[in-house]
Each structure stands twice: as structure tokens, then as C-alpha cells.
Amino acid sequence: MLNLKNVTIAYGSLQAVWDATFEVQDKELVVIVGSNGSGKSTILKAISGLIKLRSGTITFLGRRIDGLLPNRVTASGIIHVPEGRRLFPEMTVLENLYLGAYCKETRGERNESIATVYNYFPVLEKMSSRLAGTLSGGEQQMLAIGRGLMAKPKLIMLDEPSLGLAPLYVKEVFEIIQRVNKEGVSVLLVEQNVRSSLKLADRGYVLEFGKITVFGTGKELLADENIKKAYLAG
Numbered sequence: 001m002l003n004l005k006n007v008t009i010a011y012g013s014l015q016a017v018w019d020a021t022f023e024v025q026d027k028e029l030v031v032i033v034g035s036n037g038s039g040k041s042t043i044l045k046a047i048s049g050l051i052k053l054r055s056g057t058i059t060f061l062g063r064r065i066d067g068l069l070p071n072r073v074t075a076s077g078i079i080h081v082p083e084g085r086r087l088f089p090e091m092t093v094l095e096n097l098y099l100g101a102y103c104k105e106t107r108g109e110r111n112e113s114i115a116t117v118y119n120y121f122p123v124l125e126k127m128s129s130r131l132a133g134t135l136s137g138g139e140q141q142m143l144a145i146g147r148g149l150m151a152k153p154k155l156i157m158l159d160e161p162s163l164g165l166a167p168l169y170v171k172e173v174f175e176i177i178q179r180v181n182k183e184g185v186s187v188l189l190v191e192q193n194v195r196s197s198l199k200l201a202d203r204g205y206v207l208e209f210g211k212i213t214v215f216g217t218g219k220e221l222l223a224d225e226n227i228k229k230a231y232l233a234g
Contacts, residue, residue: 001026001186002047002078002155007056009039009046016042017210020056024155029178029187031197031218033231034207040190041083043207044157047188048080049073060155075105077154083163083190085144089133093124096132096143100150110150117146120176138169145176155186162193174200194231198222 002024009017017039024030032040045051047058049070058066065073074080087096097117101110118125121142127135132143141161148156158177162170170193178200181187191197198204201218206227214224221227 001028001061002188003057003059004043004047005057005059007043007046007058008054009042009051010054011051015054015210017046017207020207020210020212022205022212022215024186024188025202027181027184027186028202029181029189029200031189031191031201031204032207033191033194033197033204033221036192038207039210040207041159042210044080044082044159044188044190047073047078047157071103074151075103077152078157079148079151079153079155080157081144081148081159081161083159085140087132087140087143087147089131091132092129093132093135093143094128096147097124097150100147101152103151106151109152113150113152117149120149120179121146136169138165138172141165141169141173142176145173145180149180149185153185155188156180157188157190159190160192161189162191162196170196194227195222 005021007017007020020043034040042051046053049068053066057064060076060078065076097114098110101107101113123139124143124146135143161173174196177187189197198218198221204218204221205212206214
């Protein structure tokens with residue numbers, strides 16, 4: 001479905017990602033794990049068209065997408081839920097959700113999409129008239145994911161969805177991610193919560209200093225002694 005081949009990314013003279021090659025297959029849940037500054041978010045931004053590649057290729061559903069503008073990447077079926085949620089705090093929950101279906105490809109189905117999102121997140125329906133800025137961190141993350149789902153993605157990319165959340169919300173967010181995947185949406189998940197994310201993953205990649213150093217199934221990576229020492233201690 002999604003294929004990155006020999007992708008290298010730089011910010012000016014500062015190289016952030018070296019020769020990254022990986023794929024996400026149809027209906028898979030794939031996780032990229034690594035420490036802060038390892039290049040995880042940079043890869044998602046490159047897939048979204050927010051950053052240009054220095055070299056390499058990105059293809060989606062057999063079509064090359066590196067070089068496309070972000071709105072065309074979105075129209076192709078890829079949705080990026082960024083780190084930090086990036087909601088519009090002075091707009092209501094419902095208004096934020098409607099913006100997720102702003103593209104002409106999905107605008108006509110937004111009422112159907114709203115019903116789907118409320119099925120995933122009943123709390124959002126109860127809060128539909130509240131300003132997004134008044135929600136708790138966990139509620140805002142649910143809204144950010146819900147807004148992404150409004151675009152009816154074939155692939156949804158989630159950047160650190162558990163960051164800063166209370167444990168109860170972390171559990172709920174991961175359960176929703178798993179449910180979305182099981183209902184047919186491919187997921188590319190970037191996470192520092194290594195244990196919880198790899199438990200969900202069909203496959204995972206470890207990114208260290210901009211390079212993919214280890215990959216395998218979620219179970220294989222959880223059992224890897226080096227990964228245990230580096231990311232799962234305690």
C-alpha cells in the first residue's frame with residue numbers, strides 16, 4: 001500500500017533521515033518507535049508532503065506521491081494526525097470535525113462520517129457544541145483522531161497519540177486505534193510508548209539517529225533483548 005524506498009531527508013545541511021526503506025501493507029498496523037529526535041515525525045511529514053525528500057521515493061497504491069502538494073496527498077487517501085493535536089481551540093468540537101471532511105472528495109459524506117466518529121467516540125457527541133480548547137488532553141486527542149477519520153482515510157498516520165495523556169486515556173486511545181485498524185483502515189503509528197504500541201503492531205521498525213536499525217513483527221521486537229534494554233527497562 002505505502003512504500004518508502006531509500007528515503008533520505010534533510011533540513012538544509014542537517015540530515016535527519018538516512019536511506020529509510022519500509023512499507024505498510026493493506027489493513028496493517030505498523031509502528032515506528034524510537035527516542036526523541038530520531039526522525040520519526042520527519043518521516044510522517046515527508047509522506048504527507050510537508051517536507052521534500054533529498055533522495056528516494058514514496059509510493060502509495062502504486063502511485064508515486066513524493067513531490068505532491070499536501071492537499072493532493074490527503075486526497076489520495078492518506079491522513080496525518082500530527083503530534084500536539086493541532087486543533088482549532090476557538091471552534092467547537094463539531095466545527096473541528098467538519099474541517100476533517102473539507103476536501104471535495106469527502107465533503108458530501110460528512111454527515112455519515114460524523115455518525116461514524118461519534119460511534120468511535122461517544123463523548124464527542126455529548127461535547128459537540130463545546131469549544132475544542134476547553135476539552136481535556138485525552139478528549140482533544142480523541143477529537144484529533146476523529147477529525148482525521150472524517151476524511152475516510154485508506155491510511156491514517158498518528159504521531160505520538162498517547163503523549164501527555166493520563167493512563168486511562170492512553171488505554172482508550174490505543175483501543176480505538178486497534179478498532180479502527182480492524183475495521184479496515186491501515187495505520188502507521190509513531191510512538192514513544194514502545195510496549196503498548198508493539199503489542200498492537202503487525203510489524204514494527206526501530207529508528208535510531210535517523211536510521212532504521214531493527215524491524216520485525218511486533219512480537220519479535222518485544223522479545224528482542226536489545227530493545228528491552230533500550231526501551232522497555234523497568
